[in-house]
Amino acid sequence: MKFYFPDSQDLVSPTYDFVNDEYSPYRVRQRDDVYAHQAVTPIPYDGILVSKAVVDGSMKGAGKYSTPQRERLYRLGVRNFFRLPKTCSTIGDCGAFNYIDEERPPYEVDEVIDFYGRCGFDAGISIDHIIFGYIPQESDTEPEPAWLERQQISLELAENFLAATKKNDARFEPVGAAQGWGPDSYAHSVAQLQKMGYRRIALGGMVPLKSHEILACLRAIDEVRNHDTELHLLGINRVDSMEQFARHGVTSFDSTSVFRQAFMDDRNNYHTATSAYTAIRVPQVDGNPALKRLILSGSVSQAEAITAERACLRALREFDREETSLEDVLTALQAYESLVLGPKKKSYLELYERTLSDAPWRACPCALCEKHGIEIAIFRGSERNKRRGFHNLTVLEAKMRSLTFG
Ligand SMILES: [Zn+2]
Numbered sequence: 001m002k003f004y005f006p007d008s009q010d011l012v013s014p015t016y017d018f019v020n021d022e023y024s025p026y027r028v029r030q031r032d033d034v035y036a037h038q039a040v041t042p043i044p045y046d047g048i049l050v051s052k053a054v055v056d057g058s059m060k061g062a063g064k065y066s067t068p069q070r071e072r073l074y075r076l077g078v079r080n081f082f083r084l085p086k087t088c089s090t091i092g093d094c095g096a097f098n099y100i101d102e103e104r105p106p107y108e109v110d111e112v113i114d115f116y117g118r119c120g121f122d123a124g125i126s127i128d129h130i131i132f133g134y135i136p137q138e139s140d141t142e143p144e145p146a147w148l149e150r151q152q153i154s155l156e157l158a159e160n161f162l163a164a165t166k167k168n169d170a171r172f173e174p175v176g177a178a179q180g181w182g183p184d185s186y187a188h189s190v191a192q193l194q195k196m197g198y199r200r201i202a203l204g205g206m207v208p209l210k211s212h213e214i215l216a217c218l219r220a221i222d223e224v225r226n227h228d229t230e231l232h233l234l235g236i237n238r239v240d241s242m243e244q245f246a247r248h249g250v251t252s253f254d255s256t257s258v259f260r261q262a263f264m265d266d267r268n269n270y271h272t273a274t275s276a277y278t279a280i281r282v283p284q285v286d287g288n289p290a291l292k293r294l295i296l297s298g299s300v301s302q303a304e305a306i307t308a309e310r311a312c313l314r315a316l317r318e319f320d321r322e323e324t325s326l327e328d329v330l331t332a333l334q335a336y337e338s339l340v341l342g343p344k345k346k347s348y349l350e351l352y353e354r355t356l357s358d359a360p361w362r363a364c365p366c367a368l369c370e371k372h373g374i375e376i377a378i379f380r381g382s383e384r385n386k387r388r389g390f391h392n393l394t395v396l397e398a399k400m401r402s403l404t405f406g
Pocket of ligand 1: 394
């Protein structure tokens with residue numbers, strides 16, 4: 001089972017100064033900053049997935065890449081651009097979530113093939129159009145006409161894509177994208193893609209599905225699946241169901257979820273093998289929009305906020321060195337939290353108490369926890385938050401390794 005990490009240009013600066021919250025004056029971002037696969041060992045994924053929409057931008061706005069970055073990717077190729085070791089493989093896709101609101105995908109087959117080829121991907125997924133609806137097997141609900149059309153568009157583009165890879169002698173492995181709204185429609189797409197000649201098929205649009213719904217689709221696909229067809233689950237990370245998925249031909253998946261939970265989830269920010277903890281929020285006074293507004297409106301004094309922020313950081317570091325008590329840290333956190341959140345919002349203090357008393361970073365073998373200690377559990381700025389995300393990837397990697405497939 002292979003896990004691909006979708007790229008969103010998430011890097012950290014190895015020389016970041018956590019005490020003063022400053023970058024080194026000598027830092028050259030593109031030269032010095034590192035990806036997750038350079039920051040931790042073992043490498044927490046088998047490969048990366050890069051979306052054309054993330055590189056090029058889309059209707060929804062600019063991509064994650066600056067113009068010079070994009071040019072470097074094209075010039076160096078995906079492997080050198082990401083400084084990927086040989087063990088990591090690469091897969092390209094179009095990033096269908098970025099054009100979900102359009103009537104048709106905004107890309108032509110030739111430009112997508114050009115993107116995959118110029119970047120030197122190992123594999124490339126055909127252009128697809130996400131269907132956002134699910135009808136369970138036993139239901140007599142009819143699919144919407146738009147869903148049928150999106151499935152048809154995806155299949156036609158897949159056919160043209162495969163023909164064009166052959167015509168152009170493309171060096172990447174073509175992967176057909178299957179879309180559906182339920183077990184039978186996914187099975188239909190897979191059957192059609194196999195008939196075209198695809199041996200590797202990516203199942204799209206399953207992100208909102210529950211695991212038992214994904215399984216129902218996989219069971220229906222089993223009825224038509226050739227024994228050598230391999231399935232990829234786009235955007236899915238369900239570690240608990242992966243062994244089951246593998247029995248239905250799934251050989252790879254990709255997901256950003258454990259990474260993003262580090263800074264997007266309300267509470268499950270720091271993962272361990274058996275649990276998840278809430279990271280301790282110590283926002284930067286000058287980097288937090290909500291706090292900035294309170295200061296500008298005069299309801300919070302800037303000097304008071306800065307004093308409270310510094311007191312939190314000092315107390316947390318002293319706590320990690322066992323120089324101060326849990327109670328003192330919580331008092332400092334409470335003082336700052338009441339400024340930031342105001343009286344109406346729900347306090348995180350109880351959750352912090354659990355995080356601090358268990359201090360899970362002390363037991364974590366990953367290089368980042370070992371190096372940064374409690375800093376990794378502090379919810380503050382992208383250098384700490386992304387490191388926590390990288391840590392979560394190492395936990396996922398270990399969980400995946402403990403599963404048995406086959
Ligand atoms: Zn760690």
